[in-house]
Amino acid sequence: MDAEVLRTFVTVAETGQFQAAADELGVSQQAVSKRIAALERHIEVTLLVRTSRGSRLNLDGQVFLPHAKKVLAAIEQAEQAVRPGSRPLRVDVLNRRIAPAQAVYRFYRSHPGTDLDAVTLSMENAAQAAQAVLEGTIDASFRALPADQVPAGISAERLLDAPLQLLVGPGHPLADAPWVSPANLAGHRIWIPGIKPGTEWAAFYQALSKTFGLSIDALGPNFGDEALMDALADSASLSTLVGSGDRYLWPQTHDLRRIPLHDPTPVYPHVLLFRSGDQHPMLTALRDHLRTVGPRTPHDVWAPDWVDH
Amino acid sequence: MDAEVLRTFVTVAETGQFQAAADELGVSQQAVSKRIAALERHIEVTLLVRTSRGSRLNLDGQVFLPHAKKVLAAIEQAEQAVRPGSRPLRVDVLNRRIAPAQAVYRFYRSHPGTDLDAVTLSMENAAQAAQAVLEGTIDASFRALPADQVPAGISAERLLDAPLQLLVGPGHPLADAPWVSPANLAGHRIWIPGIKPGTEWAAFYQALSKTFGLSIDALGPNFGDEALMDALADSASLSTLVGSGDRYLWPQTHDLRRIPLHDPTPVYPHVLLFRSGDQHPMLTALRDHLRTVGPRTPHDVWAPDWVDH
DNA sequence: ACCAGACACAACCAATAGTTGTGAAAGTAG
């Protein structure tokens, strides 16, 4: 039972002759004859009355015709359902609080009619996220995956740089500085709780530390934002690093200060991972959008050298 | 897009591995692999994630699976729809007033749950009815078709003999006879209006006339039963021939007499025409029924020699 | 490190579906 055979039958039924159906389908009349014969042999019922001036449906043919059309419609629907763009693009935004989620949300707002799922995978590290993309669990993921770890079949495009800012309590020496260079953070205690070893976060902060000679304490479990903010507010020496994108997400209840970093500006580089050759129009639009909006700070930016080549 | 391919996909999706699906479908693992690959190539989307411990559906596969099942269900339905017996048997009973209609009705009553359409075709003659059967417009027809005119592909079985009776007015010489031999009708005026030339009726009455030396006036249009009954009631010499099966259908308003014919009993032989090899269970049941009920008068019966060999 | 399980690739073979050429049947025109 082949779609082409059913299509042939429907065409013959509608045109009333084999030759016309053959022309319409772009095959020879004999091929149509064979297909119909095969169909009739398969269902063990003759469907058409052949005369010397065309063919008409008999009773069984009249019964079968709507069913054949229904099958064809179902096939059409099935093919449609998996056509690129007919289901929402599923993007892993890492964490709803930070830059990728905001970027995707802005994209969603600026593209009316888009259908898009922003999800947060509980993936340990970027490699696992890449695997999830490859396996089709999600369509794309914002991660900081080292270029040499991008698996075959996955494309990676650095599309979103999130500048880091220093977050300190009111008693911190840098509390009133307009900005600070990362090099000048050497010696300061920087606490970034909840970074798991082996993740791209760990690698990122390790690279940052090494480049600027910092001592970042990025171990231990995630104690929650409240605990961190409490600690910052109480301490005259403790600081942490946050993405500038999540500005409004940190409650102002603790009178914490955000100090921009410049000269250079360390950015957390978000690489969009997606299946190579994925034709989903929403994916193309998202990439175009991010490339156009240009969230990547153009000059005097630092990022780990293992991103992008 | 082939049913077998979709079935394979569904099986793989449900078993979780190619090998198990292959076993279930009775083909090799490689064949399953090829089929899935062909399907994915056709819809230009990968549906399954292959791992070393089986295969799982990806997002597109999950979307596609119910559609594939729906297509298979539609195919199943389509095949079911034309399976012998899934639609009512369509029998041409020639004329609702006479023997075939009654026989079919009795069959219908004695077979609960049967689904059957008794129709009256406006066919000029038996050959056309046979053609209609052949073309599948109807499934069977009760006719008196000469055996040598049965077209290829049609089977004919004489299943119903309708004995003729003489219908006369009260003033007719035979009005009070308990029965009469057809040979004794020679010389009597017999009027059977509405017989068209070239039909099996005309041939039947012609054969009857010739055999018993009768003079049957079977020409002219059908004036309607009322006109015929009026004429019979008024005349002391006019008679007509009717089937015994339609006994109760002739109103008794005219005080007409029915005289049975015997020695021999002329019967109108109904041959059931149907497509050779038709598997419709209702058709088989109808034939069995008629053969068992045995409407064919067993002895001393006359019928034209061109029926049944 | 090795083995077992799972899927893909390659080579080969049989069956299928297409092609062209031709024929029979039946309606149509001269």
Added chain:
DNA sequence: CTACTTTCACAACTATTGGTTGTGTCTGGT
């Protein structure tokens, strides 16, 4: 009534497809 046209079917051939077996690669477990 014959010749022509149209329609579908059949036959022979070919190309493609879909199946098989044999083998390879990858991965997870022992």
